[in-house]
Amino acid sequence: MVKIGRALVVLLLALPAGTAAPAVAGPAQAVAGPAHRPWTGSWETSPSGTTRALPGAAVRNVVHLSVGGSAVRIRLGNRLGTAPLNVGALTVALRRAAGPDAVPGTVRTATFRGARTVTVPPGEDTVSDPVPLPVPAAADLLVTVYTPGDSGPASYHRTALQTSYLAPAGAGRAADERGTAYPKRISSWYYVTGVDVRGDARGSVVAFGDSLTDGTGSTPDTNHRWPDRLAERLRAHRFGVLNAGIAGNRLLLEGTGPSGLTRLDVDALDRDGVRALVVFEGINDIKATPAGGEVAAYLDGYRGLVARAHARGIRVVGLTLTPYGGYRAHTDAGEVVRQRVNDLIRTAGVFDAVADADAAVRDPADAARIRPDYDPGDHLHFNDAGMAVIADTVRRALARHLGIGG
Structure with missing residues (x-):
C-alpha cells in the first residue's frame, strides 16, 4: 500500500462545523484606508x-x-534551489498590450525591508514590501527579475503556456519601460511564485492539481486554463483564483515537483486570503502504478488533506478524476481504480461538496474516454471548450459555499 498521511482532490470554501466564519468586510472595514x-x-x-x-x-x-x-x-521562490538566490533588482509594471513593453509611468521598483536587492536562501521563498501600484482585475503584469550572478539551479515553472521575455544582458534593464532589451521569448516563469493585491477582494480560491489544472491542452497566451475561466466567473463577486497546478504532479507520490501532500501548505494553505482550495489530482498516481495503486491510499490521503484544510477554516470540495481512455498510459486496471476512487469521492463523505468533473466531460458513448469535442487529441487533457466546462462545474460546486448563486 502507498504510505500517505493525507491528500486532496478538493476545492474549499467555507468552514467546518463549529468553526467561526472568517470576517467579511463590513462597513467599518469598507471605510478604512487602503x-x-x-x-x-x-x-x-x-x-x-x-x-x-x-x-x-x-x-x-x-x-x-x-x-x-x-x-x-511580489513573491519570489528559491524553494528548489541549492544555492542562495541573489536578486539584483525586481520591478513590476502594467503590461502594454502584447509583448514586453510596460504602460508608461507604471514601472515600480520593489524593495525587501527597504533594500532594492535581496538574497533568498535555498529552500525558501520571500515576499517584497508593498508596492503602490493600482492594478485592475484581469490585468497583465510584467514582473522582472534581474540576477547579476550564478545563483545555482533556478526554481521555475516549466509549463507556463504564457510567453515571457529575457534580456540576456539585463544589468540596468529591469526598470525599462520599452521592451527592446528583451528580444528572447521564453515559455516558463522564473523565480516569481505569486502576486498579492491589497483591496476589497473577498478572498481567493486555490486550484490545486496537475497538468489538467496547469492548463495543458488549452491555447497558449489566451488564459484559457480552467482556473482562468473560473476567475472570469468569480470576478464580479470579488474572489481571486490562484493556479497551483503542476504538469506531471502527483497527489501521493513524488513526481514533477513535490507531491501534493508535501506542497499543500506552501502552495495553497499559506497563501494570503485563501477561502477555498480546489484539488483536482490523482490521475498521475494511477498512471504511475501498474495496477493503479491501492484505493484505500487515495481515501486516506484525501482525508488527511481535508483535515489540514479544515484546520485553517477552509471547506473542501472534491473533484472526480476525469477519463483518460485512449491515452498511451491507460490500462484496464487503472480504469477500475479510477472508477473506484471516483465512487469514494462521490459517496464517502470526505469532502464538503463534490464537483463531478468526470460526469461533465466523459463521452456518453464510452465512459472511459473524454468527449471528442473536449479532447485536444491526446485523450487526457482538455481543449479550451473542455476547460470552460470544468470551470462551470467547479463554480456550481462553489456557489453555495461562496454565497454567489448557482
Whole structure:
C-alpha cells in the first residue's frame, strides 16, 4: 500500500462545523484606508523544478491577475534551489498590450525591508514590501527579475503556456519601460511564485492539481486554463483564483515537483486570503502504478488533506478524476481504480461538496474516454471548450459555499 498521511482532490470554501466564519468586510472595514485593507492572492504559480541559472540576465515574466487592488506584493521562490538566490533588482509594471513593453509611468521598483536587492536562501521563498501600484482585475503584469550572478539551479515553472521575455544582458534593464532589451521569448516563469493585491477582494480560491489544472491542452497566451475561466466567473463577486497546478504532479507520490501532500501548505494553505482550495489530482498516481495503486491510499490521503484544510477554516470540495481512455498510459486496471476512487469521492463523505468533473466531460458513448469535442487529441487533457466546462462545474460546486448563486 502507498504510505500517505493525507491528500486532496478538493476545492474549499467555507468552514467546518463549529468553526467561526472568517470576517467579511463590513462597513467599518469598507471605510478604512487602503493601507489597512487585507492582502489577497491574485496570481500564483508553483515551482515545478529547476533549470540552469541565468547570470546577468533579466527575466520579464508576464502574469495575468484575477482580482485587482491599490498595491501589490511580489513573491519570489528559491524553494528548489541549492544555492542562495541573489536578486539584483525586481520591478513590476502594467503590461502594454502584447509583448514586453510596460504602460508608461507604471514601472515600480520593489524593495525587501527597504533594500532594492535581496538574497533568498535555498529552500525558501520571500515576499517584497508593498508596492503602490493600482492594478485592475484581469490585468497583465510584467514582473522582472534581474540576477547579476550564478545563483545555482533556478526554481521555475516549466509549463507556463504564457510567453515571457529575457534580456540576456539585463544589468540596468529591469526598470525599462520599452521592451527592446528583451528580444528572447521564453515559455516558463522564473523565480516569481505569486502576486498579492491589497483591496476589497473577498478572498481567493486555490486550484490545486496537475497538468489538467496547469492548463495543458488549452491555447497558449489566451488564459484559457480552467482556473482562468473560473476567475472570469468569480470576478464580479470579488474572489481571486490562484493556479497551483503542476504538469506531471502527483497527489501521493513524488513526481514533477513535490507531491501534493508535501506542497499543500506552501502552495495553497499559506497563501494570503485563501477561502477555498480546489484539488483536482490523482490521475498521475494511477498512471504511475501498474495496477493503479491501492484505493484505500487515495481515501486516506484525501482525508488527511481535508483535515489540514479544515484546520485553517477552509471547506473542501472534491473533484472526480476525469477519463483518460485512449491515452498511451491507460490500462484496464487503472480504469477500475479510477472508477473506484471516483465512487469514494462521490459517496464517502470526505469532502464538503463534490464537483463531478468526470460526469461533465466523459463521452456518453464510452465512459472511459473524454468527449471528442473536449479532447485536444491526446485523450487526457482538455481543449479550451473542455476547460470552460470544468470551470462551470467547479463554480456550481462553489456557489453555495461562496454565497454567489448557482
